Each structure stands twice: as structure tokens, then as C-alpha cells.
Amino acid sequence: MSAFFGPLQADGRVPPRQQTRVAAFLVSAHGALARQFAVALPARFDAAWQTELNAQFYRESEIVSLLMRATAWVPDLALGPMAASWEMAWLPAPIEGIADHTRAQTIHLATLAHAVHAGIRPAALLPTEANANDPFVMALRRIEFESGRLLQAQILFLKGPDLQPFRDAVGATLERRHAEVHRLWHETLAGVGVGVRE
Template sequence: MSDFLGPVEPDGRIPPYQQTRVAAFLISAHGALARQFAFTLPARLDAAWQTELNAQFYREAEIVSLLLRATSWGLDLSLGYMVASWETAWAPAPIDGIADPHLNQAVHLATLAHAVHAGIRPAALLPLEANAQDPFVMALRRIEFESGRLLQAQILFLKGTDLAQHRDAVSAALEQRHAGVRKLWRELLESIGIGAPAA
């Protein structure tokens, strides 16, 4: 097991089979977030926190678009099963203790997004010898940068006054989401010969 992607090709590119699996996982996660943000957005924004949903929807869609174009795809017959298990994991899960369905869905989305953006650090997998000008390498760095920005919005919402009375329910949901995302990410990395990153 290695700590990084590779070994890189002579031109410094990440092997296509690793690009394919990492990109497929990231597209699944960020695509699920984009879809759920789109369905959660009301026709008219009635609360301040809803304005952030609109911005996050477009950022998640941009990440998916970037990966689709920057990845050197390879045939991977195992992806069908893997994608199905990932998509099931992203499905909305009701949060006990929050009766308002709109707020419940917003908390689900924020906890899932927090877990994805905080728990998946794709640029940390890049070896020093990776070609800095390769589109896939640049895409992973861009995604990690955007994730840091998006994470701030989720933190503000999850720690905001709107959720003060639901703090225990939110904390439990967040912990559960982080554990689920970490497990899937670790399994994905192990499938391409990378050891689990430190928790």
C-alpha cells in the first residue's frame, strides 16, 4: 500500500485507472450534493440560509463538470457496483428531533456536504512527482480549495442560531455522516492500492 496516487507515468500523469475511480467517487458525491441542493432550493428564497443553497448548488455542479473533462478515463467494470453503493449512501436520511421538513432536509444536506468537504482531501494524495500542469492534478487541487471554502458555509449554518435547539440531533447526524463518508473513501483508496489516510 502506498500513501499517494501512482506510481506516476513518465510524463508525471496519474495512472488512468486511478483517475477513473477517484473521479467516479468524487463525481458521485458532488453530483449527489448538486442534485439535492437543486431539489431543496425553493422557488422563492424566504430565509437567509437559503441563499447559500443556491451558491452551493452551482459550485457542486462546477466540480462535477471539471472532473468530467479533466479525467483520463479508463474502462473499469467494477464501477457499476461501486457507484450503486455510493449513490445509496448519499440518499437523504431523516434526522430525529427536527420536525420541520425543510429544516430537516437542509441539515441533512449540510451534514453530508460537511462530511464530503472535510473528509475527502484528494490533493493530499498527489505525489511530489505528479505533473502540476496535468488537468487531473489541477482539478484535484481546485476541488480541495473549493471544498475549504464551502466547508465554512456549512459550519456557519450548522452552528447557527436556527439550529441551537437541535444541537444534539445535528451533532449526532454529523458524526454519523462523517463516519459513513470516511468508510467509503477508505474503501475506494484501498481498491487502488492506497493506504487509509490518518483520521
């Protein structure tokens, strides 16, 4: 199993089967974030932090749109059951010690976003000889750049004073989310012969 995509095609492009599997996973994860940010958006902003929700919603939507267009899609019969398991993993789960549904939903969304943006580094899988002009290669680099920016908002929120009384519950939820995203990402890559370096 290789630590990078490949073997690359003669023109330096990532094989379509690897593109399809990785893009499907990323579309599922970022699509779930976009949907959940859309639901969390209030009809009217009453606080400054709500503008960040709006920005994150659009960035997640842009990532999905970029992947849909930049990927060389091919049929993959394994995607049906895999996508179902991914979508189930993104669903909110109750957070022990937090009875306020709105607060729990916000923590769920922030921890999922943190796990996706911090735990998935698709551009790190590109070998140095990958074609820099390949739309898929460019898309992965763009996604990783955007993830770094989006991650800052999750860190500020999760470490903010509003969640100080719930620090243990937030920490446990974040740890669980990271483990789940890590497992699913590794399984996805292993299915196309890529092994992530720890």
C-alpha cells in the same frame, strides 16, 4: 499500499485507473450534493441564506463538470456496484428528534456537504513529483480549494442559532455522515492501491 497516487506515469501523470476510480467517487458525491441543493432551492428567495444554497448548487455542479473533462477515463468493471452503494449512501435518512421534514432535509444536506468537503482531501494524495500541468492534478487541487471555501458555509449553518435546540441530533447526524463518507472514501482508494493516512 501507498499513501499517494502512483506509481506515476513517465510524464508524471496519475495512472488512468486511479483517476477513473477517484473521479467516479467524487462525481457521485458532488453530483448528489448538486442534485440535492437544486431540489432545496426555492423558486424565489425570501431570506439571505437562500442565496448561499444557490451558490453551493453551482459550485457543486462546476466540480462535477471539471472532473468529467479533466479525468483520463478508462473502463472499470467494479464501478457499477460501487456507484450503486455510493448513491444509496447519499440519500437522506430520518433524523431522530426532528419531525419537521424541511428542517431535517436541510440538516441532512448540510451534514453531508460538511462530511464530503471536510473528509475528502484528494489533493493530499498527489505525490510531489506529480505533473502540475496534468488536468487531473489541477482539478484535484481546485476541488480541495473550493471544498475549503464551501465548508465554511456548512459550519456557520450547523453551528447557527436556528439549530441550537437540536444540537444533539445535529451532532449525531454529522458524526454518522463523517463515518460513512470516511469508510466509502477509504474503500474506494484501497481498491486502487492507495491508503489514506489517518
